[in-house]
Amino acid sequence: xxxxxxxxxxxxxxxxxxxxxxxxxxxxxxxxxxxxxxxxxxxxxxxxxxxxxxxxxxxxxxxxxxxxxxxxxxxxxxxxxxxxxxxxxxxxxxxxxxxxxxxxxxxxxxxxxxxxxxxxxxxxxxxxxxxxxxxxxxxxxxxxxxxxxxxxxxxxxxxxxxxxxxxxxxxxxxxxxxxxxxxxxxxxxxxxxxxxxxxxxxxx
Amino acid sequence: xxxxxxxxxxxxxxxxxxxxxxxxxxxxxxxxxxxxxxxxxxxxxxxxxxxxxxxxxxxxxxxxxxxxxxxxxxxxxxxxxxxxxxxxxxxxxxxxxxxxxxxxxxxxxxxxxxxxxxxxxxxxxxxxxxxxxxxxxxxxxxxxxxxxxxxxxxxxxxxxxxxxxxxxxxxxxxxxxxxxxxxxxxxxxxxxxxxxxxxxxxxxxxxxxxxxxxxxxxxxxxxxxxxxxxxxxxxxxxxxxxxxxxxxxxxxxxxxxxxxxxxxxxxxxxxxxxxxxxxxxxxxxxxxxxxxxxxxxxxxxxxxxxxxxxxxxxxxxxxxxxxxxxxxxxxxxxxxxxxxxxxxxxxxxxxxxxxxxxxxxxxxxxxxxxxxxxxxxxxxxxxxxxxxxxxx
Numbered sequence: 001x002x003x004x005x006x007x008x009x010x011x012x013x014x015x016x017x018x019x020x021x022x023x024x025x026x027x028x029x030x031x032x033x034x035x036x037x038x039x040x041x042x043x044x045x046x047x048x049x050x051x052x053x054x055x056x057x058x059x060x061x062x063x064x065x066x067x068x069x070x071x072x073x074x075x076x077x078x079x080x081x082x083x084x085x086x087x088x089x090x091x092x093x094x095x096x097x098x099x100x101x102x103x104x105x106x107x108x109x110x111x112x113x114x115x116x117x118x119x120x121x122x123x124x125x126x127x128x129x130x131x132x133x134x135x136x137x138x139x140x141x142x143x144x145x146x147x148x149x150x151x152x153x154x155x156x157x158x159x160x161x162x163x164x165x166x167x168x169x170x171x172x173x174x175x176x177x178x179x180x181x182x183x184x185x186x187x188x189x190x191x192x193x194x195x196x197x198x199x200x201x202x203x204x
Numbered sequence: 205x206x207x208x209x210x211x212x213x214x215x216x217x218x219x220x221x222x223x224x225x226x227x228x229x230x231x232x233x234x235x236x237x238x239x240x241x242x243x244x245x246x247x248x249x250x251x252x253x254x255x256x257x258x259x260x261x262x263x264x265x266x267x268x269x270x271x272x273x274x275x276x277x278x279x280x281x282x283x284x285x286x287x288x289x290x291x292x293x294x295x296x297x298x299x300x301x302x303x304x305x306x307x308x309x310x311x312x313x314x315x316x317x318x319x320x321x322x323x324x325x326x327x328x329x330x331x332x333x334x335x336x337x338x339x340x341x342x343x344x345x346x347x348x349x350x351x352x353x354x355x356x357x358x359x360x361x362x363x364x365x366x367x368x369x370x371x372x373x374x375x376x377x378x379x380x381x382x383x384x385x386x387x388x389x390x391x392x393x394x395x396x397x398x399x400x401x402x403x404x405x406x407x408x409x410x411x412x413x414x415x416x417x418x419x420x421x422x423x424x425x426x427x428x429x430x431x432x433x434x435x436x437x438x439x440x441x442x443x444x445x446x447x448x449x450x451x452x453x454x455x456x457x458x459x460x461x462x463x464x465x466x467x468x469x470x471x472x473x474x475x476x477x478x479x480x481x482x483x484x485x486x487x488x489x490x491x492x493x494x495x496x497x498x499x500x501x502x503x504x505x506x507x508x509x510x511x512x513x514x515x516x517x518x519x520x521x522x523x524x525x526x527x528x529x530x531x532x533x534x535x536x537x538x539x540x541x542x543x544x545x546x547x548x549x550x551x552x553x554x555x556x557x558x559x560x561x562x563x564x565x566x567x568x569x570x571x572x573x574x575x576x577x578x579x580x581x582x583x584x585x586x587x588x589x590x591x592x593x594x595x596x
Contacts, residue, residue, distance in 0.1 A: 066304045073333045073340070076485055077354055077368070113501050123499035127390065130285040139502045174299040174506040176350060 061164060061183035069102065069178040079109040081170070081178055088182060093163050101155055101167070102178070105148065112144035145171060218509040222300055223364045231509035233292040235377050236362050242291060242377030249287070249395070252442050253280045256402050259435045260409045267412055272405060279398045286391035287376060294505040295381030296367035298348065298356060306349035313344075338484040355485070357468050371467040380467075383505065386498050389461065392454045399450060403443035406436050464493040 067089060072082045083102045085095045122140060126133050152169050160167055160180075168179040218231035226235050235242070253276070261273035301309065313329060320326050329344035331351050342351045345358050348365045352358070357369035359379050368382035380388045410433075460470060464486040469475060475483035487493055 066308065068305055068308050071353065073335055073342075073354055076335055115496055115500050119501050120495065120499045122502070123386075126502070130282050131289055131387070132285070134502070139504075141501050141504055145504060171504070171506060172508070173302070173305065176298065176301075176353070177305060179305070 061185055064182045064184040067180045067182065069180065071176060078113050079170075079175055080106050086180075089165070089180065092165055092182065093160070097159055101159070104151065105170075105178070108144055108148045108151070112141045215513040216509065217511045217513055220513060221507070221509070223297070224362050225297075225364070227509065228292075234294050234297075234509065235291055236372070236374075236379070238361070238374065239377045241374040245287070245375045248442060248446070249280075249283060249398075252402065252439055253398075255435045255439050256406075259432045260405060260439075263413070263432075264405060264409060268408070276398075276401060276405075279394060279401060283391065283394045283398050286387050286394055289387040290373075290380070290384045290391050291376045291378050293378075293384045293387070294507055294509070295379040296369075296383040296503065297362075297379075297381075297505075297507045298350065298353070298365040298367055299507050300347070300365075301349040309344075309349065309351065336484040338481045340481065340484060355466060355469070368466060369468050383503050386500075389454075389457050389498070392450055392457060396447070396451045396454045399443045399446045402439060403447060406440050406443070410436055461494055461497045462490045464497065 065088065067086045069081050069084075069086070072080045074080075081102050083099050083106075085098055089098060118140060149169055149171075152167050156167055164183040164185070166181040166183065168181070170176070170178050173179055216231050218227045218234075221227075224237050226237055226239075227233060228235070256276065257273065261276065264272045317326050329351075331342040331344075332339050333342060333354070334340075335354060340354050342354065344351050345365050347358060347363065350365065352365055353367060355368045356365050358365045359369065359372050361372045362379055364379070366379050366381040368385070370380040370385055370388075372379045373388070376388065376391070378384070413432075457467075460467060463483065465475065465483060469483075475481065487496065
C-alpha cells in the first residue's frame with residue numbers, strides 16, 4: 001500500500017490543493033484576523049522531520065501515508081468528526097493540538113447546521129422567492145465553509161506543515177473523513193533530526 | 205512547453221465522474237440517465253396550463269375576477285421552479301472513496317476481522333454506531349468503497365450513494381435525497397394546489413357558460429369559442445387523474461416529514477415493528493420534525509462537478525482517468541471502472557467483485573450491468589415512485 005501511495009507522490013502534490021484554482025504553494029498570509037486560540041509551539045528538535053513551511057513540504061517531502069479521521073455519528077447525522085487521536089500521529093504532533101483542531105472544526109460545522117431562528121428565516125425567505133434568491137445570496141452554510149477552509153489553511157501553515165503533516169478539507173472527501181497526509185523528508189541533509197521511519201505508520 | 209500556447213479545452217470533473225448521471229450546462233445541471241418520464245411531466249404541466257390560460261382565463265378574468273389568472277400564473281411559475289430545482293440539483297451524492305481511503309478502510313476491516321480460516325466466509329461488513337442511544341448499522345458499499353453514513357443509500361439507477369436517500373423519482377428524472385427533498389415536497393404540494401385550482405375553475409367555467417348560453421352551444425361563426433368545451437374536457441381529465449396521485453403523494457410525504465422518515469426507511473420498515481429500533485432521528489415533535497426537514501440549513505454539494513481536472517492526471521495515462529490517480533497508473537482502465545482496492549470476499553460481495561479479488565483486474569461497467577438485473581426492475585405503479593437500492 002505504501003508503495004502504491006509513494007508511486008503517486010509526484011502527482012499527489014496537485015491533489016493537495018483544496019480547490020483547483022489555488023496556486024500550489026501556500027504563501028503565508030496574515031489570515032482573516034480571527035484567532036483560533038492556539039499558538040504554534042516552538043518546534044522541537046527531537047520531533048520528526050522538520051519542515052519550515054508548506055513550500056518546503058512540497059519540494060522536499062514525499063508522501064509516506066495518510067490517516068483518515070472518521071465521522072462521529074453519536075449525535076445523529078450532523079457533521080462531526082471523532083476526536084480520537086490516531087496512533088500514526090503519535091510521534092508527529094501533540095495530542096492537544098490535534099484535538100483542538102478537530103474540536104474547532106466540529107464547532108464550525110455545528111454552527112453551520114444549527115437549526116434555529118436564522119435558518120428558519122433563511123428557509124422561509126428563500127421559499128417565498130421560489131429559491132431564486134440563492135442565485136444571488138450565499139447561504140449560511142457556504143459562509144461557514146469558507147471560514148472552515150481558511151481555518152484549515154491557517155492550521156496547515158502554522159502547525160501541521162512544520163511537522164510534516166497536511167490536513168485536507170473534508171468537503172473534498174465528501175465530508176466523510178478528514179484526511180491527514182504524513183510526509184517524509186526526501187533529502188537526507190539539511191534537517192536537524194532524522195526522518196522517522198514509516199514502520200510506525202504502516203504497522204496495523 | 206512550446207512557445208505557442210494552443211487553446212486547450214478545460215476538462216471539468218463532471219466529465220470523469222463515475223455513476224450513471226447526465227450533466228448539462230458544463231456540470232451545473234445533474235440528472236439521471238432516463239429522462240423520458242420527466243419530459244412527460246413537463247409536457248403535462250405546461251400543456252394543461254397553456255390550455256387553461258388560453259381558453260379559460262380570458263372568460264374567467266372578464267366574468268369573475270382578474271386575480272384568477274394572475275394567481276394561476278404565480279402558482280404555475282412556482283411549480284416549474286420547484287420541479288426544475290428538484291430535477292437539476294445534486295440530491296446529495298456522496299463521492300466515491302479515493303484509493304487511499306478505500307485501502308485504509310480495507311485494512312481496518314481486516315484488522316477487525318482478525319484471522320479467518322481458509323474456506324470460512326468473513327463476516328458481513330457492518331459497522332455499528334450508537335445514535336441517540338439506539339444502535340444503527342452502517343453497511344459497506346462495494347461500489348463506492350465506503351461505509352454508508354446513516355440514512356444514506358445506494359441508488360442503482362444512478363449508481364451513486366445518496367445521503368438521506370428518499371427514493372428515485374422518474375417523474376422528476378432524479379434521485380430525491382437530502383439536498384433536494386424540500387424542493388420535491390414543495391413541488392408535489394404546489395402541483396396539488398395547481399391541479400385543484402385548475403380543476404375547480406374548469407368546473408366553474410363550465411357552470412358559468414352553461415348558465416350564460418346553454419351547454420356545449422357551438423356557434424358556427426365563433427370557431428375558437430367552440431373549441432373551449434373540448435379543451436376544458438381535456439383539462440378536467442388530466443387534472444382528475446393527476447389529483448389522486450399527486451395529492452396522495454403529498455399526503456404521504458407530509459406524514460413522512462412529520463415523523464422525520466424517508467420513503468426508503470418506510471418501505472423497508474426500518475423503524476416500525478416492536479423488535480426494531482425506534483427512529484433515532486425523530487425529535488418526537490411534529491413541528492420540530494417539519495421545521496428540520498423544510499426549514500433546515502441548505503446543505504452544500506460535496507460532489508465537485510465544476511472543478512477543473514489537473515493536467516497531470518490527464519496526461520499520465522492513455523485513457524481518460526477518474527479521480528483515482530493511483531488506480532489509473534497501475535491498470536489501463538475505461539472511465540467507469542472501480543478502484544483496485546483489494547477486496548476481502550464475503551457473502552455480500554457482489555458476483556462481479558469476486559474474480560477481481562484473485563486477479564486484481566479491473567472490471568468494466570459492462571460486467572457490472574450484467575449482474576445488476578438481479579435487482580428488481582423499475583416499478584410502474586399508481587404511486588409514481590421507484591425505490592431502487594442495490595442488494596449490497
